Amino acid sequence: MQRILASSEFRASTRRREMLQYLVEETLSGRAHALKGYAIGVSVFRRGEDFDAQSDPVVRLEARRLRRDLASYYVLEGRDNPLRISIPKGHYAPEFQRATPPAHQPGQAAPVGEASEPSGHESNPVALSAARQRSASVGRNVWLAAGAAAVVLLALLVGWIAVQPGPVADERVLADARGPSVMVFPLVAAGETEKDAALAEGLASQIVTELSRFSDFRLYLPPAGHGRDPEEDPLAIAKPLGVSFVLTGRVESDGATIKITSRLSDVATGRVIWVQDFDRAAAVESLLMLQNEVAGAISSALGQPYGIIKTQITNGLPDDFRPSMPSYECVLRAFSYRRSFSAKSHGPVFACLKAAVERDPQYADAWAMLGWLYLDAGRFNLTADAARAYDQGLDAASHAILLDGRNVLALTVLASIHHYMGNYAESEQFQRKALELNPNDPDVLAQLGWRLAARGRFDEGIPYLKQAIERTVNPPAWYYHFVAIDHYLHGRYVEMLDAAKTGAIGESGASWSFIAIAYGALGDKRAAKAALERMAEVAPRTARDPAAFYRLHGTIESTVQALVEGLRKAGWTGPEGS
Template sequence: MEEFDCPARVREELSRVLQSDHFHATPKRRAMLTFLIEEALAGRADTLKGYAIGLAVFGRDENFDPQSDPIVRLEARRLRHDLDSYYIAEGARNPIRISIPKGQYAPKFHDNLASVTARDGSTTGNDETAGSHVPEEVNASPRSVRTSSRLPWLVAGGAVLFALLVLGAAVVMLFQPAQQVRLEASQPSVMVLPFSVTSTDPEQQILAAGIAEQIMTALSRFPDFRIFWPPSGRKVGETFDPVEIGRQENVAFLISGSVASEGEIVRVGAKLVHSPSKRVLWSGSYDRKRSRTTLLEIEKSIASEIATVAGQPYGVIKSELASNLPAGGEPSNDSFECVLRGYVYRRNFSRQLHAKVQECLNRAVKRDPDYVEAWAMLGWLYLDSARFGLAAEGDKELAFDSALDAASHALSLDGNNILALKALSSINHYMGNIEEGERLAKKALDLNPNDPDTLAQLGWRLAVVGKFEEGIPYLEKAIERTRNAPGWYFHLIAINHLLNGRYAEMLTAAKKGVLDGSGVSWCLVAIAQSKLGNKAAARAALEKMAEVSPGLGRDPGTFLRSHQASEQIVSSLTAGLKEAGWTTPAGQ
């Protein structure tokens, strides 16, 4: 390729790359790419050293030592892989190609049209027959490029594409740090197979390939998954045996499906298979009316739903993994297992699990200091030490500081990590920074609108301070998208029913919460049973509340205010508890 020197068109190409769904770089690596290109275009390519990049992109201070802190080298290596993967697939026919040669940080810009033309054997004149070989227009939208360039791959390019991707992945793995290789090896492996079709209709072929691609894109927004392309030689429209492919490729979880149509109805079926056990963990069917929406909207909406079912924190895959965790909860040498135990703990905030999970995560961040999710989950555990009274007397503020440090460090590693944003949102909320907590929760939702836990976090954050009209729909949407939702998803919904005099509905929501053993859920059950005239059931629930949550049993007002609950919520719950038979404990 010849080097290309035209700043305006280079910036056009940068914009094209950053807007593409097929460019899978993290926000930090996107910022790094932008910085490198702008510095090079400004004539400062020779100043692009690790120290300068660490300060400008990764927030390091003047004491930053690139030799002892390898963040820039690691992220540059991953950025090269992101670019290579993009230009192998969607960007293959872009007019310009951006690269970052190994051993340096200064980017290079190449004229990609000549190589594409030579590769295709097309002409550059006005020959009308050359139209099928002409690259996409420079100003074409990412979606239009992706759609129109997909069909040639379906016909002939799948094997070549896969081979190049495997080669690129192998090179990256070869040079990854040992701790990164070890960590990734323990994370769940997922493969999305091309969906089968029964028709030769090109639209169905495109939809089948597109859904698989969109599922992979949506899954990539959830942490801790290793996502694999299907094996070479497989074509869109084929029927696959997921268990056999999982065995051959050493992949644990496989998503497959089919596309069909009946008149104006597009019907998509999907299933998630656990290859080692040969079990179908989930299956679903989706119907969409073609006349009401476009093919791309159908593709994206169905893929988002499938990825949500599979990838969310309390989704099918992590629930399956959690159900097979070793008993005992002793600190593990597997850092991913420590994060998974954190999710298990956060279903019901068990006091018995807290110390073991926190110890496990502390060991994880020492063993794998760049593991963002471990730092973020550790922030949650320190926060719980403070907000649930688990810290030693006088150490509450220290626990808050430790929580803030851990979550902030996670964001310094990846400024748009969803789990870190949610942790920092909650920490700010409990430290009294209500508006900042809301802002961070909304940012997390913007980055991954398919995550029900993010929806629930934002909904809870809004409703607990009295913004029920805004918060309750988020909670309801989170519950709708989650199989076996955690109990705390229902707390503010039950309280909203109480404030509106809907006591039967309140009891239903509260009972769904007690499945996780929450003291707040038992509090809400006691109030609802009392309102419905079931005094014996109310007293039994009060006893369970005091047993599970001593702080709530001793002083409900202080407990609720510590969660930043509005005075309306505090007064209504306190009055309801007294009506149910609660009295101030003796000697208090």
């Protein structure tokens, strides 16, 4: 508690600091049962003896804010604290929890990142992944400095990881509600040079490290004694173990070029669902840079919210929503909903996530996605009390952070809600922390770029958005919105139209407004009129008052006025002053 109170990153008010100290000390003194609203109001908030906790909500409101203060603290300075203090919703007595997950159960196979540690050390999947990354970097730097001798270091490193066994036989992609399982096989060094062997070994290690940044993946390497013989069939190894996907690859050089091939296969069907080739000059300046580039590209393609694996699973989901739907399926459907933000999909997805967190209360990703749905209820007028929806969204995302202080999805949700509440500095801080934790997630890049552009910082934001688009197979429409606006503000109307059309989806009033603006600027009145009619059809609120819609999303006033002027040129005839 004293560590928290002394931290500059703990941004609670003086009174909430007093509240934290009071709650902790009363609990440690054995009086947790007496922590009621009345006692806290009198002792902490200096209310009189006639204080009524029902009519005066100060204790409830400040407890909610204190929960968020704690969640924010554990994102930043407190992320490595071995003990965490939390205040459960609906209660005032704090709980004290170790930051690391429970030890692996005897008899279960250990995935990558959950291998048994030496006595006296707790196993933390995130920390272990980071340690491996540092170890891999050290090994690779030694190799770069000392030549072939470091090949042994890399082989030992990957060999150590590879002895961790695969999953138990009854695991399936949705069985434990926590995401797909992927077995990463060592890459085959098809060439005969030491460079090929070292790069193949290093890539296997780095791909595991980069994929581990995506919280909902269960990663495995082949069981001991398997996976290193190029004549073995990876599917035959993985299928009895219940793995969903296998990632294989090869490295080959011919003196002039280095060719790296990576392949993802669906274990159940045996079908190859993704192949990517990387051709680079053999005289590449740094094999370490090449290794990081390729591993980052592979992990980004596979792990991102709109990437190969999640798209493959989502396409196979049934059309109907069921009360017993697995929790991970709810999260996937939430991502799918967030492509279009369809109002009719919001209710079923929201109900699915609510059931998921009740059924699986330790599932941080489900809590984070629930935060998104609360935000959308507030900003898209799906509830009469937007402020309360934002508060509930913050609560859900903060709870996800308490469960997993490095959860990138939860950090992004917190950033988005703070943006819509007008807390732009806090929003940027959370989003940059998310980017620091996973620079290979295009959605994280897009979120940061979108918000920077909304605040008029196009020079900073647009490159992030373009990176996100380049790294996504099928980007959501909103990735293109501020790219289109940037083209418009610079007079590039053809480019604006192209970006707006690329990002156009059926129910997006924003997309159709940008198409109308582009056609208006190009002088195509008939096409502009058609786009305006489509905007009015799918988003009547936006059509009535587009300025209010743009402002809702935190867009600075100069951009808002430029867009409204463009709509008027396209033929929009809304009231003056809008």
